[in-house]
Amino acid sequence: MLDINFIRENLDKVKKSVEARKANVDLEKLLSLDNERKNLIQQVDDLRAKRNEAAKARDKNQGTRIKDELQNQEKKLSAVQKDWEHLMLQVPNVIMDEVPIGDVSKNKVIRKNGEPPKFSFKPKDHMELGKLLDIIDFERGVKVAGFRGYFLKQAGARLQWAVLNFAFDHLTQKGFQGIVPPVINRSFALEGGGQFPWGQEDTYKVGEDEYLVGTSEIPLMALHADETFDMKDLPKKYVGVSPCFRTEIGSYGKDTKGLYRVHEFYKVEQVVLCEAQEQESLGFFEELQENSEEILDMLGLPYQVVVMSSEEMGKKQALQYDIETWMSGRAGYGETHSNSICLDFQTRRLKIKYRDSDGQIKFCHALNNTAIASPRILIPLLENNQLADGSVKIPEVLQKYTGFSEIKPK
């Protein structure tokens, strides 16, 4: 959420951002509602002041008269307030200068790292390999779980825990606090994290007010909702690991085969809360980016870093880098990581604050980035490391977690 004062004072900037994202928000209506709201607040406050006086004087007649008028205006105010809040939640974050304006074609590759492997044979995709090695079972997965269901078996199951553990350990060693968060979250957490209203249909609803989160970023952000930090307690650096759930309703016909787009997966996620200084946040953005790239480097996976365009990035982000990892089965790059700097967009919704050195209370800045998500990351791990007979070599850093260095056809 943006500050209404910021919207008023930087209307052009906000408008540009809304247009660049092709977002659907009526800013004019918001501003007129805001005026109405301010007037009503003034009126209601005046009436309350009068009511308080009348009550003090035990003036029943005066009191009754004011009471009626007050109830009237309060009703109006709460209706306007509700519409106002509804619209405020729909205003996307302001994009940073670095964001390319336009659709997916404007996504900009800024860096490539590692060479895609060359094969002397036609590489198999992970579905074939999964079957051949007997480590993925899609047929029974669909039988049991429905569309996009899967079982990971034997070495496949071990491999998934290995990557997750590897990434989790790696970040814990770097000073990130490891967290296993709840994944059934109340609506305030999803709304606060900026998942709602935009991603509502991609979210499973499991209770009156409870939802399955699509990323541990949601509970990790909500963790400190309504808290005010001392400066000395910042930054907060967390690494969460959790299952993630996504309906993928918006991607109905897309990536229908394989492990690429599934309804449930596991993810190790980095989250940072820091002071509200753009330079400092950008420093953490870099740091989170390096961490993810380092993990891919250690796994020996080639990748490219992409700056997401204004229409492709999420509504809560001010700037978003994705990492696309080389997947030999498709002979191309596929998204595996997403790095986001959200400034105070989420923390304002969640009321996560800190007391600055000047005594002022400010909203923290927040960032999040994927460390590793599986089973999607198994795609390049299997496809890029295959041998002619379908065997798959395990990257060295994972071997202490898997306990084997190779998966062989049965």
Next chain:
RNA sequence: GGAGAGGUCGCAUAGUGGCCUAGUGCGGCGGUCUUGAAAACCGCUGUCUCGCAAGGGACCGUGAGUUCGAAUCUCACCCUCUCCGCCA
């Protein structure tokens, strides 16, 4: 799931319709004293919101309601604790 108790300003506690502009203690900040510190004493010390300001208003778990007036009464909900039951 059943039965009780409870949610008040960072923490602890007082407060059962108007003297609550929420008291007190602890903690924190500043000062006096001291070579320095402790102790003692004095003062200050919540958040949000409207306003250029002066100054208003809101907030006692959340939301409705009763009343001229609600932390206090009514209803619903959420959460915590204790005991019992069930259970990985």
